């Protein structure tokens with residue numbers, strides 16, 4: 001595999017004779033644990049080493065290990081660089097040769113790049129296409145090839161962007177996206193497998209994966225983290241990667257607790273009316289910041305607004321804490337929601353914090 005691979009290839013008979021490499025056994029066990037039996041799972045396959053290894057593991061699961069699970073493939077052409085339609089077609093050829101079906105290839109018309117940049121836009125477009133593919137084929141889940149290396153990179157990305165535990169928790173083993181046009185259940189069986197191991201699985205299977213030029217494009221932050229930052233950090237010692245993975249696991253536990261506690265407080269405190277959610281001002285003041293951000297964020301999204309940044313929820317908490325004579329708002333939040341203090345029972349005093357939808361003519 002020392003030349004630049006412009007599309008994935010299967011070079012020999014499949015499966016090869018001989019013992020399976022050890023990471024293949026681990027990947028198979030995780031795939032079986034995470035996918036429902038007696039059902040179809042679609043594999044998201046880009047043609048890179050991680051998802052081609054997933055294709056290998058799923059094929060062996062279906063044909064050798066467990067006849068109750070079926071796997072199909074969905075390969076999307078983001079059309080962000082030349083040659084990607086050929087990559088998706090090559091994935092389809094290999095998947096069909098391995099006996100997987102259905103095999104779906106789709107060109108993605110990405111919407112205008114939003115505030116999160118090209119990567120975020122591609123991600124949303126991809127999820128919608130996976131959801132559509134699962135819906136039309138009756139698949140119960142979509143499996144993706146994220147690895148332990150992706151996880152370590154994700155933690156570093158979270159750190160440099162300034163994130164709380166939800167983001168530092170990195171990539172989840174399972175996610176259900178209910179906000180898409182069709183609900184989508186995603187599983188990631190390779191989070192305990194390194195990229196070197198997915199390459200080992202491909203090599204064993206006689207697959208030469210596609211090498212996506214964007215993975216080494218220095219203009220992309222993730223690529224710089226992968227090729228410059230992480231190798232640099234690893235000079236600090238042999239436990240850098242495992243330390244980052246432990247950070248993700250600890251942050252996931254903390255985020256789960258904080259989210260559940262914020263949800264409980266929200267249910268206790270929120271007075272819900274049409275287009276308005278009110279809180280007792282003192283109760284908001286008493287919330288620890290970690291919960292205040294979440295409770296206010298939840299009220300905004302319940303009203304149909306966009307999840308606000310930490311800076312915006314901080315502004316709302318400051319409004320709640322401000323002295324009686326100072327401004328009562330409103331503070332505009334993203335997605336047509338605003339916050340203000342309101343006078344209540346006691347004359348001259350503010351006693352509620354109110355989040356409300358702004359009529360569209362004024363927003």
Ligand SMILES: Nc1ncnc2c1ncn2[C@@H]1O[C@H](COP(=O)(O)OP(=O)(O)OP(=O)(O)O)[C@@H](O)[C@H]1O
Pocket residue numbers: 043044045046047048049050051052074075076077078143144145146150212215
């Ligand atoms: N164009 C695509 N079509 C289908 N699935 C995709 C596509 N791009 C990414 N995926 C899925 O999402 C996972 C993570 O995507 P990411 O872009 O981070 O890829 P990666 O780490 O380079 O992995 P790979 O080596 O499989 O390309 C992939 O392993 C694959 O399962």
